[in-house]
Amino acid sequence: DAGVIQSPRHEVTEMGQEVTLRCKPISGHNSLFWYRQTMMRGLELLIYFNNNVPIDDSGMPEDRFSAKMPNASFSTLKIQPSEPRDSAVYFCASSPREGSPQYFGPGTRLLVL
């Protein structure tokens, strides 16, 4: 199994630009999670999907952030417009069922100048 795949691995952009992060979960996993990790705030859950449906987006910081999961094998996290405080590592994780571990991708390191 290829594991969770994220792209790009690194992204450098300027303030105000749109950023799109991509994730391919492990095949057969029903749930997908987006996290943000910073030194100051640690690991934060932004949103999670179950069977492609957003279940909990209470962690999404503000309207500039949006996430979609059009099918079971693909999800995007979009930031528009981006701000320097969005600089962080963004992780995608997937899980096969309730109570199972989450399996993390390698992350996307985002720097907004």
Place this chain on the structure above:
Amino acid sequence: AQSVTQPDIHITVSEGASLELRCNYSYGATPYLFWYVQSPGQGLQLLLKYFSGDTLVQGIKGFEAEFKRSQSSFNLRKPSVHWSDAAEYFCAVGFSGGSNYKLTFGKGTLLTVNP
């Protein structure tokens, strides 16, 4: 609300010494418990998990953890630490019911290994 506490932000041990990283959770139900490790610049890798049954669970890389219900703890141990174990360690807790796939993560313990 459920919470996970890792009391030690940073621990330093000598190579070959034993290690114990602490994790406490708060919630009334029976939890699912996990330990993850994150090396610099990497994602989180699952070390071990507890769902039910034997309260002492074995994981990868020679790690083990013990679930103690009376203490609401799930401490991670290793009898002899290797320099390659230097990383950040996260405890995570999940709870059953209502198709709840969410995990609550602790803030992590950074492990430094001295030669």
